[in-house]
Amino acid sequence: xxDRVAIVGVGWSGFRPKTPDLSYKELMYEAAxxxxxxxxxxxxxxxxxxxxxxxxxxxxxxxxxxxxPDQLGAAxxxxxxxxxxxxxxxxxxxxxxRSGIARVVVVEGHSKASNLLTPDTILAYAQDPVLNRxxxxxxxxxxxxxxxxxxxxxxxTREQCAAVVVKNRRNALRNxxxxxxxxxxxxxxxxxxxxxxxxxxRETAATTDGAIVMVLAAEEVARALRxxxxxxxxxxxxxxxxxxxxxxxxxxxYIQEAAQMAYQQAGLRDPWNEVDVAEIDDTYxxxxxxxxxxxxxxxxxxxxxxxxxxxxxxxxxLPVNPSGGSLGVGHMLDATGLMRTLEAVFQLxxxxxxxxxxxAEVALVQSWRGVPTxxxxxxxxxx
Amino acid sequence: MTVRFKQFPGVSLSEEDFRQGKVxxxxxxxxxxxxxxxxxxxxxxxxxxKRGVILGVRCSHCRKVVVPPRTVCEWCFRPMxxxxxxxxxxxxxxxxxxxITWDMRRISEPEIPAVIHLDGTSELGPSSVIMGGILHKLGxxxxxxxxxxxxxxxxWKPAAERTGAITDILYFKPIx
Numbered sequence: 001x002x003d004r005v006a007i008v009g010v011g012w013s014g015f016r017p018k019t020p021d022l023s024y025k026e027l028m029y030e031a032a033x034x035x036x037x038x039x040x041x042x043x044x045x046x047x048x049x050x051x052x053x054x055x056x057x058x059x060x061x062x063x064x065x066x067x068x069p070d071q072l073g074a075a076x077x078x079x080x081x082x083x084x085x086x087x088x089x090x091x092x093x094x095x096x097x098r099s100g101i102a103r104v105v106v107v108e109g110h111s112k113a114s115n116l117l118t119p120d121t122i123l124a125y126a127q128d129p130v131l132n133r134x135x136x137x138x139x140x141x142x143x144x145x146x147x148x149x150x151x152x153x154x155x156x157t158r159e160q161c162a163a164v165v166v167k168n169r170r171n172a173l174r175n176x177x178x179x180x181x182x183x184x185x186x187x188x189x190x191x192x193x194x195x196x197x198x199x200x201x202r203e204t205a206a207t208t209d210g211a212i213v214m215v216l217a218a219e220e221v222a223r224a225l226r227x228x229x230x231x232x233x234x235x236x237x238x239x240x241x242x243x244x245x246x247x248x249x250x251x252x253x254y255i256q257e258a259a260q261m262a263y264q265q266a267g268l269r270d271p272w273n274e275v276d277v278a279e280i281d282d283t284y285x286x287x288x289x290x291x292x293x294x295x296x297x298x299x300x301x302x303x304x305x306x307x308x309x310x311x312x313x314x315x316x317x318l319p320v321n322p323s324g325g326s327l328g329v330g331h332m333l334d335a336t337g338l339m340r341t342l343e344a345v346f347q348l349x350x351x352x353x354x355x356x357x358x359x360a361e362v363a364l365v366q367s368w369r370g371v372p373t374x375x376x377x378x379x380x381x382x383x
Numbered sequence: 384m385t386v387r388f389k390q391f392p393g394v395s396l397s398e399e400d401f402r403q404g405k406v407x408x409x410x411x412x413x414x415x416x417x418x419x420x421x422x423x424x425x426x427x428x429x430x431x432x433k434r435g436v437i438l439g440v441r442c443s444h445c446r447k448v449v450v451p452p453r454t455v456c457e458w459c460f461r462p463m464x465x466x467x468x469x470x471x472x473x474x475x476x477x478x479x480x481x482x483i484t485w486d487m488r489r490i491s492e493p494e495i496p497a498v499i500h501l502d503g504t505s506e507l508g509p510s511s512v513i514m515g516g517i518l519h520k521l522g523x524x525x526x527x528x529x530x531x532x533x534x535x536x537x538x539w540k541p542a543a544e545r546t547g548a549i550t551d552i553l554y555f556k557p558i559x
Contacts, residue, residue, distance in 0.1 A: 020420050021420075021422070021423070022422045022423065023419065023420050023422025023424070024419075024420070025453075029454060042460070057415070070457035071455055073457075075457040075458065112420070114418075114420075115417055115419060116417060117417060117418055121413065121414055121415050133411060
């Protein structure tokens with residue numbers, strides 16, 4: 001049994017808005033080959049268990065576990081699919097190793113968002129079928145309402161939310177994996193097309209295709225495999241009451257709880273001073289600010305002015321979403337948590353290139369399953 | 384149909400019964416549309432079917448020949464790139480007589496899904512855990528005559544009607 005779990009290999013493929021040249025299986029295979037080469041493992045010989053994250057409604061295939069093994073080298077091996085975000089998959093990998101069931105675990109997440117021809121219908125199917133869905137509202141309304149209440153309670157401004165878009169899409173220009181790099185002005189974001197007021201369309205992440213594979217290992221295996229394993233020091237997850245009628249719209253208590261769970265495992269007391277880089281939810285621009293506060297980086301309503309002071313810039317006190325986040329890289333559906341973890345691994349290995357945060361030693365990764373959910377997870381990684 | 388079931392009892396509920404409110408329920412129709420990029424291997428397979436050819440792929444590492452083609456050998460995890468044209472004949476490995484349709488109607492003349500082990504592909508055995516099989520339907524055959532080990536051949540749609548889909552093969556029929 002092992003107490004410490006490390007990420008010993010990462011692989012990716014796609015990271016483009018459309019990938020018509022590859023099937024989802026081939027996308028996964030490309031990412032897997034990279035990850036296994038990076039880790040120096042043979043999946044047929046060395047990997048004990050495989051975990052993928054996928055939502056059947058998004059795949060268009062029921063019981064998606066069945067379509068996973070071949071392209072990961074997992075045929076006739078323990079495999080299961082989790083209907084959750086990539087961080088939930090990572091948490092499962094950690095549990096498999098810490099429980100002693102496996103020493104090497106592979107976690108996979110992918111997005112073939114371009115093949116989803118009716119994404120808003122699928123999103124609507126996350127609404128309560130009896131109480132909410134018959135109202136026939138586009139599910140982005142949930143983000144509009146959450147943003148409105150958050151601005152109302154916290155005093156955060158629309159300008160501050162728009163500034164998140166400007167920062168993240170500029171960061172994306174430095175990231176060769178990011179599909180949506182852009183040099184936008186605050187006005188271009190603020191006066192762009194509306195989506196669900198006060199939320200604008202340019203404050204909403206567009207989707208992208210891609211696959212990410214990670215190899216996790218118990219400490220003794222990790223040390224044998226490489227000099228620079230990235231340690232998963234803490235991982236927590238939490239769900240609030242899903243009801244739209246009764247939830248706390250201005251705050252993210254489930255992110256607070258998930259963070260406490262991760263911080264406790266990691267022995268982290270002062271996130272502002274102990275975390276060097278954060279990759280967190282920015283599916284909608286306001287979420288980045290609301291989430292920073294829920295994670296305890298600053299007080300409620302303080303993230304907006306910190307952002308304006310440059311604290312979250314690439315060269316700021318706490319660089320947030322140096323990859324460009326979902327706004328800059330593109331939203332990868334349930335692979336999003338792994339997309340952020342991939343960036344954290346690059347940062348902690350010093351392999352992030354033009355968007356490298358100097359001397360990053362501790363990274364925080366957070367993810368949310370999107371509207372209308374209150375499902376989130378947080379991980380603390382270190383080198 | 385079988386010795387004990389000569390006909391089904393009662394009347395089956397139809398979609399119309401639901402539509403007419405004879406059965407109480409909460410209704411919501413999922414209008415979801417998906418595409419599946421066929422990619423390199425299945426893309427080649429479908430293009431092959433369009434020109435009337437069944438393509439398989441050979442693993443240069445374990446020498447298995449499988450159908451449909453894939454880019455990775457699931458057994459040795461090596462890339463598979465050596466495409467081979469296969470004959471459209473094979474042997475029934477297993478089959479079923481299916482008395483219910485895709486959309487849940489009972490039928491007394493069964494459909495016959497079958498796995499056909501294509502000639503020229505790998506067999507299950509000590510050297511391979513993967514068979515070169517194709518899942519399709521059998522036609523032009525009396526259900527009572529079908530048996531495991533039966534030799535069959537593909538019946539193709541006319542070339543002009545083929546679209547690059549698994550249905551470009553209409554069914555497999557016995558070789559007489």
